[in-house]
Amino acid sequence: MAGFKVESSQRQDRMRADGGSVQVYVVWLRTDLGATGQVTVPTSVWESGDLREYLQDEADKLDKAFKLVNGE
Numbered sequence: 001m002a003g004f005k006v007e008s009s010q011r012q013d014r015m016r017a018d019g020g021s022v023q024v025y026v027v028w029l030r031t032d033l034g035a036t037g038q039v040t041v042p043t044s045v046w047e048s049g050d051l052r053e054y055l056q057d058e059a060d061k062l063d064k065a066f067k068l069v070n071g072e
Helices: 051-062 064-070
Strands: 004-015 021-031 036-042
Touching: 004 051, 021 051, 036 051, 051 064
Parallel strands: none
Antiparallel strands: 004 021, 021 036
16 A cells, blocks of 8 residues: 655536536645656545545555566
8 A cells, every 4th residue: 555645636627528517626646655646536536535545546556667666
């Protein structure tokens, strides 16, 4: 399991194909192994009790290359 920190978060409105909009949250992560990336989080996850698990899963994905190549 990757250790990580949230560097920033931002609420955004995104245009849908039908011209409407949908609200999402964008979170920038940095893992303890040095991987960085942004994650788009649906509002349903942001407002639920599952946010930490969702971000943990994404941090684990960011660290995958480090673990495969470096054996971390």
